[in-house]
Amino acid sequence: MARFAASVVSLLVAACFAVSGFCQSPDATRPGATGWRAPLDDDDARYGSADSSSTPTQTSVTPAPMSPQDDQPLHAQVSKGSSTLPNDYGQVWREYDITPYTMRVESSQHPEQAIVDWILRETGYEAWHSTPVGLLSADRKVLRVYHTPQMQATVADIVDRFVSTKAQNHGFGLRIMTLKNPNWRTRAIPLMTSIPVQSPGVQGWILAREDSAILLAELKRRTDFREHTTAHQMVLNGQTSVVSTMRPRTYSKGIIPVPNAWPGYQPEMGQIEEGFTLEFAPLLSTDAATTDAVVKLKLTQVEKMLPVQLEVPNSIAQNQHAQVDVPQLTMIQIHERFRWPTDHVLLLSIGVVATPGPEPANPVIDSIPLLPKSAPRADALLMVESTGTAAVPLVSGTGAASAAVPQTASRMDRTFHGRY
Numbered sequence: 001m002a003r004f005a006a007s008v009v010s011l012l013v014a015a016c017f018a019v020s021g022f023c024q025s026p027d028a029t030r031p032g033a034t035g036w037r038a039p040l041d042d043d044d045a046r047y048g049s050a051d052s053s054s055t056p057t058q059t060s061v062t063p064a065p066m067s068p069q070d071d072q073p074l075h076a077q078v079s080k081g082s083s084t085l086p087n088d089y090g091q092v093w094r095e096y097d098i099t100p101y102t103m104r105v106e107s108s109q110h111p112e113q114a115i116v117d118w119i120l121r122e123t124g125y126e127a128w129h130s131t132p133v134g135l136l137s138a139d140r141k142v143l144r145v146y147h148t149p150q151m152q153a154t155v156a157d158i159v160d161r162f163v164s165t166k167a168q169n170h171g172f173g174l175r176i177m178t179l180k181n182p183n184w185r186t187r188a189i190p191l192m193t194s195i196p197v198q199s200p201g202v203q204g205w206i207l208a209r210e211d212s213a214i215l216l217a218e219l220k221r222r223t224d225f226r227e228h229t230t231a232h233q234m235v236l237n238g239q240t241s242v243v244s245t246m247r248p249r250t251y252s253k254g255i256i257p258v259p260n261a262w263p264g265y266q267p268e269m270g271q272i273e274e275g276f277t278l279e280f281a282p283l284l285s286t287d288a289a290t291t292d293a294v295v296k297l298k299l300t301q302v303e304k305m306l307p308v309q310l311e312v313p314n315s316i317a318q319n320q321h322a323q324v325d326v327p328q329l330t331m332i333q334i335h336e337r338f339r340w341p342t343d344h345v346l347l348l349s350i351g352v353v354a355t356p357g358p359e360p361a362n363p364v365i366d367s368i369p370l371l372p373k374s375a376p377r378a379d380a381l382l383m384v385e386s387t388g389t390a391a392v393p394l395v396s397g398t399g400a401a402s403a404a405v406p407q408t409a410s411r412m413d414r415t416f417h418g419r420y
Contacts, residue, residue: 089132089148096143096156100163101238112138114238118283119158121294121337123151160286162238167284170237171387172291174280175216178355178378180224188215192347199334201351212345212385226378234387237284245275249302251325255310264314265322272327274302278382284342291342293384297334301354304328330354342386350380 085091098115105111116138120128127147128134135146145155161167191214192205207215219225228245235241253270279296305325312322332353340346355376 085135085146086133091132091134091147092149092152093144093146094152094155096145096159097141098138098143098159098163099141102140104168105239107239110140111239112140112143114240114281115143115159115162117281118162118238119155122158123154127151157286161283164284164286164288166286166288167237169389170284170288171389172235172237172280172282172293173385173387174229174233174235174241174243174278175381175383175385176228176243176276176278177219177381177383178226178228179219179222179381180378182349182352182379184219184222184379187218191215195338195340197336197348199336202334202336203349203351204338205347206340206344207347208344209385212347212383215347216383224378235280235282237282240279240281242277242279244277246273246277246300247275248272249274251305251327252323253326254324255312255322259314263312263317263320265312267322267324272300272302272329274300276300280384282384288342290339291346291386292337292339293346294337295334295348295382297332297350297382299330299332299350299354299380301330302327303330303354346382346384348382348384350382352377352379355380 085093098112101115102111108114116136119136128136132148133146134148134151135144137144143155143159145152147155191211192207195204195206197204229243233241233243249272250269251272252267254268255265256268258264258266276297276299280293282291282293284291305327308324308326309321310324312320314320330353332350334350338346338348355378
């Protein structure tokens, strides 16, 4: 009996193994085969691991098609780095005291930005965003720089030009003038010395002060002479002045459908800023012998409006039309840096361009309706003259004149006494 019972048990075990082998054959491990599987959640599918405690269930696994981008990272790899500034090129840290300049500037909330702008003009923007690793940061008291000793020398020279006592409160006078006819050059050329200019169509000269006074008197006697700034337009050294005559001009640039109101549409209005904007930023050398200045000019003029008839039919008037205007513009932009001796006068001619301001009314010409009216043109001139030291302003909050400042920028690194 015992032998018979053992035989029955052996048969039952063999049958179970046969059934198990049928249900989980080797083919079940192939993609797309049907078998017993533990479902994978999102994290398991992402990292290739399954929860061993999950209960097996029967499911059909159909893999999604793989694209070439599936194995690419979705985010940049970020590390903490070495926690120290790289100095493979000998970079050094320097802090410059710029309070002698910032304390005497009351016209700007962030006067230190002028120093940063001139450093970027002198060194180039790419020098601080490529190799070697560099840093440039400023507040009202300190300019912090991390760069090579050669770059530190350039930065120190710029800072010295801002805090120098010779440049303190030094002013420049600006004159913007136009003449209808460029033949003023006939008598002026012998008085002027040409300087190189990169902007197309722009000419530049320098004149002695005495010659500039003679030239200005000659120009004022001409009937086509017109001055667009006040005679005492003043710009202080290291600061930026903006002269603008921009004025808005509206026109109908399109239509907006309005189906529930007559006439079924309303005009879409546009606006163009017409006139000129001049940005001038001068900076004296430490000895005040030469002047560097950045001139940015933007001039926009609407020559005329070209009318276009649009069809706007509705249920009442099928042949209804509406007129829109397309502006014909003249735009000029100049951005250039000039250098000249401070005891001379800089004169720039932008060329015969759109007049930077509105033309005065002419009753004779305006009364003739059939006479074609073209956009006004004129030879635009910019004259820059050093006016010397202006009155010393008061320091904000002290009620007294600003104190004397050092000739060069003081370095806040007490253990270092050289320029680098």
